Amino acid sequence: MHIAIYEPDLAATVTDCYNALTAGLQHCYPVEAERLARVLAGERPPDRLSQQRAWVALEGGIALGFAQAAVEEPDEARGGPRGAIRFLGYRPGHRSAGQALLEAAESYLREERMPEVVAFHQDHRWPCYHFEHAYLTDRLTHVEGLLGLNGYQRVAGEVYFDWPDLVPPGPPPTPVPAEFRQEMLPGSTRYPSFGLLAFQDDRQIGQCWCDSCGANAPGTQAEDWCLTTWLHIADEWRGQRLGAHLLARALHAARDLGFHHAAISTSRENHRAQLFYGNFGYRPSDWTYAWGRTL
Numbered sequence: 001m002h003i004a005i006y007e008p009d010l011a012a013t014v015t016d017c018y019n020a021l022t023a024g025l026q027h028c029y030p031v032e033a034e035r036l037a038r039v040l041a042g043e044r045p046p047d048r049l050s051q052q053r054a055w056v057a058l059e060g061g062i063a064l065g066f067a068q069a070a071v072e073e074p075d076e077a078r079g080g081p082r083g084a085i086r087f088l089g090y091r092p093g094h095r096s097a098g099q100a101l102l103e104a105a106e107s108y109l110r111e112e113r114m115p116e117v118v119a120f121h122q123d124h125r126w127p128c129y130h131f132e133h134a135y136l137t138d139r140l141t142h143v144e145g146l147l148g149l150n151g152y153q154r155v156a157g158e159v160y161f162d163w164p165d166l167v168p169p170g171p172p173p174t175p176v177p178a179e180f181r182q183e184m185l186p187g188s189t190r191y192p193s194f195g196l197l198a199f200q201d202d203r204q205i206g207q208c209w210c211d212s213c214g215a216n217a218p219g220t221q222a223e224d225w226c227l228t229t230w231l232h233i234a235d236e237w238r239g240q241r242l243g244a245h246l247l248a249r250a251l252h253a254a255r256d257l258g259f260h261h262a263a264i265s266t267s268r269e270n271h272r273a274q275l276f277y278g279n280f281g282y283r284p285s286d287w288t289y290a291w292g293r294t295l
Helices: 008-022 033-040 095-111 141-149 242-257 271-280
Strands: 002-005 049-059 062-072 082-090 116-119 153-163 179-185 193-200 203-212 225-233 261-267 283-294
Touching: 002 095, 008 033, 008 049, 008 062, 008 082, 033 062, 049 082, 049 095, 062 095, 082 095, 082 141, 095 116, 095 141, 141 283, 153 271, 179 242, 193 242, 203 242, 225 242, 242 271, 261 271, 271 283
Parallel strands: 082 116, 225 261
Antiparallel strands: 002 049, 049 062, 062 082, 116 283, 153 261, 153 283, 179 193, 193 203, 203 225
């Protein structure tokens, strides 16, 4: 086994490795080599990412694992630069390959004088992996274990709730007098992005935005999943069922548009949202985490 810098001619074997690694995982779908090659080549990286580099663990021409790291530029809210491991995966049973890939990524980030590193942050998510806002799913336990044994700790989390075969409830009554408007935006699949907005005297007091998950996995069943990407109620109107009313109306709009399933997510610390979604009709489906350490 040896570690090689990723080159385009390795796209096919890396794709085989990725698809084997994520097969059967919730909200992960097979990806074509051409698409994964664009991601590994650093095409259209997320904001503030630069100097991306990828490695492949090879044995007999077969990828046992792969990793991609990058430099995240300073941010006013977060502070100085840090290293980012966008993805690290290896076939179960090949821990030495995963260890070598992790060390290659860390060595590169040390050379770039990064004081810390974060792995699988949602800001750096591969566009072909999972749904929006996802970190590393805890179902990839062998990857989590490798990070933990190398001094990484969980630094952020996002929990997903699913509603397969969506049959939404009727919008519950709310004492808040409001005008409701629906907005449609072009989507990247056959479904549009859309939002339900609540206004009072021309002031927006609530909003619920949804989109198809097919942008991450075009041509797959992900297109039939409606992901609620944003649900917000102005502070003074919270606790009056306006959020439940908006969400129910949005899910009915999703059914009318042809969506079959629904999903929503929130941070691991947002217990209020977890309580709300669980009682509304969703069921938890996946816990995802970002991992970090100092270098």
